[in-house]
Amino acid sequence: MSQESSTYKLPQPLPLDSGRALDNAQIAYQTYGQLAADKSNAILICHALTGDQYVASEHPITGKPGWWERMVGPGKPIDTDRFYVICANVIGSCMGSSGPASPDPKSAPDAAPYAMGFPVITVRDMVRGLVALLDGLGIAQLHSVVGGSMGGMQALSLAANWPERAARVLVIASTARHSAQNIAFHEVGRQAIMADPAWADGDYYATGSSPDNGLAVARMAAHITYLSEEGLTAKFGRRLQDRPDGSEGAKSFGFDADFQVESYLRYQGSGFTQRFDANSYLYITRAMDYFDLAEEHGGKLADAFAGATARFCLVSFDTDWLYPTAESRHIVHALNAAGAKVSFVELSAPNGHDSFLLEHDELDRVVRGFVE
Amino acid sequence: MSQESSTYKLPQPLPLDSGRALDNAQIAYQTYGQLAADKSNAILICHALTGDQYVASEHPITGKPGWWERMVGPGKPIDTDRFYVICANVIGSCMGSSGPASPDPKSAPDAAPYAMGFPVITVRDMVRGLVALLDGLGIAQLHSVVGGSMGGMQALSLAANWPERAARVLVIASTARHSAQNIAFHEVGRQAIMADPAWADGDYYATGSSPDNGLAVARMAAHITYLSEEGLTAKFGRRLQDRPDGSEGAKSFGFDADFQVESYLRYQGSGFTQRFDANSYLYITRAMDYFDLAEEHGGKLADAFAGATARFCLVSFDTDWLYPTAESRHIVHALNAAGAKVSFVELSAPNGHDSFLLEHDELDRVVRGFVE
Numbered sequence: 001m002s003q004e005s006s007t008y009k010l011p012q013p014l015p016l017d018s019g020r021a022l023d024n025a026q027i028a029y030q031t032y033g034q035l036a037a038d039k040s041n042a043i044l045i046c047h048a049l050t051g052d053q054y055v056a057s058e059h060p061i062t063g064k065p066g067w068w069e070r071m072v073g074p075g076k077p078i079d080t081d082r083f084y085v086i087c088a089n090v091i092g093s094c095m096g097s098s099g100p101a102s103p104d105p106k107s108a109p110d111a112a113p114y115a116m117g118f119p120v121i122t123v124r125d126m127v128r129g130l131v132a133l134l135d136g137l138g139i140a141q142l143h144s145v146v147g148g149s150m151g152g153m154q155a156l157s158l159a160a161n162w163p164e165r166a167a168r169v170l171v172i173a174s175t176a177r178h179s180a181q182n183i184a185f186h187e188v189g190r191q192a193i194m195a196d197p198a199w200a201d202g203d204y205y206a207t208g209s210s211p212d213n214g215l216a217v218a219r220m221a222a223h224i225t226y227l228s229e230e231g232l233t234a235k236f237g238r239r240l241q242d243r244p245d246g247s248e249g250a251k252s253f254g255f256d257a258d259f260q261v262e263s264y265l266r267y268q269g270s271g272f273t274q275r276f277d278a279n280s281y282l283y284i285t286r287a288m289d290y291f292d293l294a295e296e297h298g299g300k301l302a303d304a305f306a307g308a309t310a311r312f313c314l315v316s317f318d319t320d321w322l323y324p325t326a327e328s329r330h331i332v333h334a335l336n337a338a339g340a341k342v343s344f345v346e347l348s349a350p351n352g353h354d355s356f357l358l359e360h361d362e363l364d365r366v367v368r369g370f371v372e
Numbered sequence: 373m374s375q376e377s378s379t380y381k382l383p384q385p386l387p388l389d390s391g392r393a394l395d396n397a398q399i400a401y402q403t404y405g406q407l408a409a410d411k412s413n414a415i416l417i418c419h420a421l422t423g424d425q426y427v428a429s430e431h432p433i434t435g436k437p438g439w440w441e442r443m444v445g446p447g448k449p450i451d452t453d454r455f456y457v458i459c460a461n462v463i464g465s466c467m468g469s470s471g472p473a474s475p476d477p478k479s480a481p482d483a484a485p486y487a488m489g490f491p492v493i494t495v496r497d498m499v500r501g502l503v504a505l506l507d508g509l510g511i512a513q514l515h516s517v518v519g520g521s522m523g524g525m526q527a528l529s530l531a532a533n534w535p536e537r538a539a540r541v542l543v544i545a546s547t548a549r550h551s552a553q554n555i556a557f558h559e560v561g562r563q564a565i566m567a568d569p570a571w572a573d574g575d576y577y578a579t580g581s582s583p584d585n586g587l588a589v590a591r592m593a594a595h596i597t598y599l600s601e602e603g604l605t606a607k608f609g610r611r612l613q614d615r616p617d618g619s620e621g622a623k624s625f626g627f628d629a630d631f632q633v634e635s636y637l638r639y640q641g642s643g644f645t646q647r648f649d650a651n652s653y654l655y656i657t658r659a660m661d662y663f664d665l666a667e668e669h670g671g672k673l674a675d676a677f678a679g680a681t682a683r684f685c686l687v688s689f690d691t692d693w694l695y696p697t698a699e700s701r702h703i704v705h706a707l708n709a710a711g712a713k714v715s716f717v718e719l720s721a722p723n724g725h726d727s728f729l730l731e732h733d734e735l736d737r738v739v740r741g742f743v744e
Contacts, residue, residue, distance in 0.1 A: 017625075018625040020625075116627075119625070120625040120626060120627075177610065178610070179601065179604070179605055179610075180601075180604035180605050180607070180608040180609055180610065180631075180633045181596065181599075181601045181604045181605070183610070183631050183633050183634060184592075184596045184604065184633050184634075184637055185596060187592070187629075187631075187633070187634045187637055187638075188589060188592045188593045188596070188637070190627065191588070191589050191592060191637075191638070191641070192564055192567075192589045194627075195564075195568065195585035195586065195588070195589055196567065197569055213567035214567065216563070216567070217560060217563050217564045217567055217589065220556075220559070220560045220563060221560045221593050224553065224556045224557060224560065227553075229551065229552075229553045229693075232551070232552035232553045232556065233551055233552050233553070235552070236552040237552055238549065238550070238551075238552065238555070238664060238667075251662060253389075253390035253392075253491070253492040254492060255488075255492075255562065255566075255654060255658065257559075259552075259555050259559075259661065261552045261555050261556050261559070262555060262556075262559045265556055265559055265560070265563075266559075266563070269563070282627060286627065289631065290623060292610060295610075321601075321693075
């Protein structure tokens with residue numbers, strides 16, 4: 001499969017919902033496959049909170065496979081033999097697109113990072129950046145926009161605010177607004193980062209240190225919300241860790257990771273800090289918490305989709321307690337009220353919110369069928 | 373209502389499940405009402421993770437009313453005109469009973485605190501301490517033992533290990549074992565505390581500092597699990613904070629607490645650090661994570677209750693996702709299998725796990741009826 005890594009420098013400042021604008025903005029993106037001469041075969045995949053543009057290729061830091069390789073590639077449900085797949089790092093993130101770690105043009109020639117001087121962005125701002133990229137690529141209308149979790153929020157925001165830019169909108173395990181509980185979990189993560197003295201009010205880039213402890217705690221708390229109680233029980237239950245000497249696990253009557261689930265969470269937390277910027281975590285969680293598509297459109301979600309001509313497909317998972325099926329159903333009702341074409345399926349899966357990233361034949365069939 | 377604050381110094385070292393023993397152990401407790409001449413009217417109330425002995429009297433640090441004043445007092449469901457109510461601070465805690473902040477006898481004459489030299493304890497160890505207190509008070513059999521959440525674990529542990537010590541066992545919003553998800557949330561809290569440099573490997577007592585930031589994050593994460601998604605939505609939804617100048621809330625496009633739920637959580641976190649010791653939080657969460665009543669009894673929960681003669685009552689709340697109804701039902705089935713007398717009710721309440729502490733007329737009726 002042909003693929004390319006590129007960075008698009010926006011020709012204009014990017015206007016933001018806050019009233020500010022992002023100067024010298026850039027968007028790092030990957031493409032897979034060939035763009036048709038009539039540019040009709042482009043699929044934009046939007047990534048989740050801690051995702052990035054490496055949807056179907058090795059991550060340059062971790063060396064791990066792309067985060068959705070099982071879904072995107074030659075012959076895969078999103079078939080790169082047919083489609084030109086674009087996946088861009090959202091602004092605010094840290095894998096090449098403009099974010100808190102990027103040089104603040106105002107600081108030139110120092111090229112000091114924005115840090116907390118980066119403007120607070122919204123999901124719509126992220127999408128505004130993606131639309132600028134599509135403009136740069138000369139793609140007037142996407143064959144499809146596809147996203148799970150925060151990627152689904154972006155797909156919805158694109159459909160609501162730039163309805164002519166996508167013919168198909170596929171939203172998986174997502175929501176049209178962040179609930180009080182969603183906000184609460186994010187706030188715990190932000191407080192964990194900000195409580196870390198290494199955070200230093202966000203000005204840690206030149207210190208040789210970074211708030212890894214706080215970021216790891218934030219990731220651990222969030223990670224629990226990505227999994228289901230049933231999935232955690234099936235995977236770990238109350239099983240104890242084997243000892244370093246290979247002997248069978250026993251309670252240590254200490255504070256080491258006795259239980260496998262403790263060890264797993266610690267690993268998730270510390271691994272994450274290798275590849276993610278703590279300030280980006282603050283900015284992106286804030287954008288998600290601000291997300292309320294109805295509020296953006298006068299308080300009525302159906303009005304967000306007035307005049308939509310795209311076909312929509314919503315997918316939820318029965319064990320997802322982060323963005324439960326009711327949230328998808330709420331979107332479906334709004335789309336129905338707006339007279340949009342929409343299909344909806346709740347899939348059964350044991351692993352909660354994370355199910356959209358995991359092996360799931362039925363999800364594969366739904367995705368393949370919808371982007372046909 | 374007559375009430376007393378007392379401290380019981382155990383005449384013997386307290387043996388622990390770890391194989392260690394606690395020397396010079398003491399247990400701080402409150403009593404309410406009058407002990408009958410035949411000592412037949414004693415009710416032991418066991419407190420939850422962050423609770424204490426001030427069940428029906430003002431908290432000496434916060435000045436707030438007792439944590440269950442609506443349930444315990446003259447004419448209340450647990451009527452102190454009839455019953456002699458005992459509520460003791462569990463060992464490991466920080467309100468007068470032996471815990472990490474207590475002087476380590478080995479350090480005499482320095483009287484330096486145990487800190488992380490305090491032995492890791494279990495729920496059964498807590499109950500062993502309570503039984504020693506009952507011995508000291510000359511109470512051979514309680515009229516009832518009552519507890520919610522971790523208090524319910526203690527009630528179950530007492531019933532399983534000292535079955536002759538209580539005629540009635542009332543277990544509210546509790547579980548016979550900590551699930552992988554329960555352990556995961558506690559591990560996030562412990563990591564938040566241990567990541568705080570002020571924790572200093574637990575040796576912070578003489579530093580004039582304490583890991584308040586880490587403890588506040590731990591409390592925030594735990595607090596979310598005490599509430600239901602529905603309850604949070606009803607109480608806060610996506611409502612914004614009013615501005616300090618009194619103007620209506622608006623997004624700040626910053627990182628202040630814009631949403632009411634953020635402000636509430638921050639308040640919960642910081643308030644908690646005024647009254648609770650971070651090391652105690654580590655020890656007590658560890659004890660809860662270790663709790664698995666079946667495992668203690670050969671792997672079969674029914675065997676924990678073999679030969680039980682007490683009457684049991686289990687209460688769960690339909691929106692409690694920390695210890696869901698299924699956990700109570702699991703205990704009821706085990707009690708049935710053991711041939712014990714048991715009643716069970718699932719109550720409907722909007723506020724999740726915390727419901728056992730809140731206004732709930734039906735809970736009042738159940739408690740009053742059971743301890744009659």
